[in-house]
Amino acid sequence: MVIDGLVKHFGDLEVLRGVSLRVATGQVVCVIGPSGSGKSTMLRCVNRLEQPTAGRIFVGDVEITAISDERELDRHRGRVGMVFQQFNLFPHMTALHNVMTGPRHVLRLEEAVARERAQDLLGRVGLAEKADEYPDRLSGGQQQRVAIARALAMEPEVMLFDEVTSALDPELVGEVLAVMRDLADGGMTMVVVTHEMDFARDVSDRVVFMDDGRVVEEGAPSDVLDGPREERTRQFLNRDR
Amino acid sequence: MEVDFSKFNWSRLMDRFFDGEVIGRWIDEVPRALWQTIQLATIAEIFGIALGLFIALGAIHRRRTVRVIFRSWVELWRGTPLLVQLLFVHFSFPLVGIIFTPFVSGAFVLSLNSAAYVAEIFRAGIQSLERGQIEAARSLGMSYRRMLRVVVLPQAFRRVVPPLTNELVALVKDSSLVAVIGVVELLGVARLAFGAEYNSSMYPVVALLFLSITLPLTFLARALERRLSRRGARSWVDDDRQLLVSLSSVSHGHSGVPG
Numbered sequence: 001m002v003i004d005g006l007v008k009h010f011g012d013l014e015v016l017r018g019v020s021l022r023v024a025t026g027q028v029v030c031v032i033g034p035s036g037s038g039k040s041t042m043l044r045c046v047n048r049l050e051q052p053t054a055g056r057i058f059v060g061d062v063e064i065t066a067i068s069d070e071r072e073l074d075r076h077r078g079r080v081g082m083v084f085q086q087f088n089l090f091p092h093m094t095a096l097h098n099v100m101t102g103p104r105h106v107l108r109l110e111e112a113v114a115r116e117r118a119q120d121l122l123g124r125v126g127l128a129e130k131a132d133e134y135p136d137r138l139s140g141g142q143q144q145r146v147a148i149a150r151a152l153a154m155e156p157e158v159m160l161f162d163e164v165t166s167a168l169d170p171e172l173v174g175e176v177l178a179v180m181r182d183l184a185d186g187g188m189t190m191v192v193v194t195h196e197m198d199f200a201r202d203v204s205d206r207v208v209f210m211d212d213g214r215v216v217e218e219g220a221p222s223d224v225l226d227g228p229r230e231e232r233t234r235q236f237l238n239r240d241r
Numbered sequence: 242m243e244v245d246f247s248k249f250n251w252s253r254l255m256d257r258f259f260d261g262e263v264i265g266r267w268i269d270e271v272p273r274a275l276w277q278t279i280q281l282a283t284i285a286e287i288f289g290i291a292l293g294l295f296i297a298l299g300a301i302h303r304r305r306t307v308r309v310i311f312r313s314w315v316e317l318w319r320g321t322p323l324l325v326q327l328l329f330v331h332f333s334f335p336l337v338g339i340i341f342t343p344f345v346s347g348a349f350v351l352s353l354n355s356a357a358y359v360a361e362i363f364r365a366g367i368q369s370l371e372r373g374q375i376e377a378a379r380s381l382g383m384s385y386r387r388m389l390r391v392v393v394l395p396q397a398f399r400r401v402v403p404p405l406t407n408e409l410v411a412l413v414k415d416s417s418l419v420a421v422i423g424v425v426e427l428l429g430v431a432r433l434a435f436g437a438e439y440n441s442s443m444y445p446v447v448a449l450l451f452l453s454i455t456l457p458l459t460f461l462a463r464a465l466e467r468r469l470s471r472r473g474a475r476s477w478v479d480d481d482r483q484l485l486v487s488l489s490s491v492s493h494g495h496s497g498v499p500g
Binding site: 047049070071074075076077078079080081082084086087088089090091092101102105106147150151154 | 371
C-alpha cells in the first residue's frame, strides 16, 4: 500500500498537508500522534470514506484515488478491511450474522459457506460461543473482536485499525490487542492508528509519528519510541508518559 | 362562557345524543358505511406506506435536485388542508378530463396525503441511525442500495413503528373528511341522519365504530413493537433508559454494555 502526497481539506481546514507512507505486504505499521493530527483521516481516505483533496493512494496495483466508478469503488472497499473506534456492529443482527454480512451480501457466497467462514472467524477471535448473541449483549471488547472478524470475513488485502481500543474500558483493551497481535503474526498487512505504545513497540515493523497533518518521523519502533530524532516526537512521547 | 350545573338536563341529553329510536332507524346503513371506511383507510395506508418509503428515499437522495423535488412534494401535501386537497382533486380533475368516482378521489387524496407524513417519519427514522452504521456497511464494500436494504431499513423500520402507528390512527379518522365529496362512509351516515332527524344520536355510534378500527390497529402495532425489540437491537425503551441515565447527572460514565 502506497500513499503519496495525500492532502485533505475540510473547507478551510487543512487536515492532511502532504502525507506519504509505504506499507509493504505483510508489514504492520503503527501510526501515533496527538489527536487532530490527521491519523484517522488518512485511514479513511484509503478506503475513500473521505475523498482526498490531492495526492495518490495505491493498494496493490490499483490506484484507488483514480477510481470514479461506484461499483469499482465498492469492490475496492471490499478489499480493504476497516475496524472503527466505535465498533459499529449492526445491532439488529447476531454476532454471526454481522460477520456473515460481507460474505453474503458483497461476495455473494452461499449461505452455508458464509456461515462456516463466519463461525471459523468467530472461533479465531475467541467468540465461538457468542455467535448467536446480539451486540447489545456483548461487552465492548467482545463487540470489537466481532467487528474485527466481520472485516476479516471479506479476506481483505490490508486491514486498517482506527483507534480500536480507545472506546474500551481499560480491562478490555488486552483481549482486542491480543487478537490483533495474532493477526500480525499471521502475516496480515496492517495499518494501526493507536495510542497503545506497548503494542506499537512489540508488534509493529515500523512506527510513524504524525502531527499537524504531516509525517514528522518514521522508523523502527525502538528508534522512534525510545530515541526520537525530532523534538515534537519527544514532546509527544513525554507527555504521554 | 359559563358553567351552570343547574341546567343539567338528563332526558334531553339522552334524547339528542343517545336516542335508541333514531339509532334503530339508521343502523341498517352502518355496515355498508363501515365497510367503506375500512376500505378507504386500508387502501390509503398501504399506498401511503409504500409511496411514503419511496418519497423518503428520494428526500435523502445524493443528488440535491432530487432531494429538493421530493421534499417540495412533501411540503405541498403536508402544508395544505386535506379538505382543500379533496375538493380540488375531485372537482378540478374532471375539467382536465379525469373523472374519478368520489370513492376513488377519496382514496387517491388520502394515499398521497398520508404518504407525505409517512415519508417524513421514514426520513427521520433513517437519519436517526448513527453515521458509523453507514460507514461500516460501505467499508465492507456494500453498494448504496444493498446497504439500505441490509443495514439501514431494517433498523429504521423498528424505530418508526411508534410514530407510524400514530400516523395510521390519524389517517383512519381523517378518512371521514371524504364525506365532503359525497362518499358515504361512517361519518357520512351520521351527517345524513342528523340532517334528516335533527338529532345527533348517530355521532356517538360512529365514534365508537372508529374506535373499533383504531384500537385493534394500536394493539397490533404494540405487538409488533414488542416482537421487534425482543430480537436484540436497540428499542425505544432502551434508548429512553440510556437517556435517563445520561440526564440524571450520575457521574459514572455509562458504556451501555454489560461488563
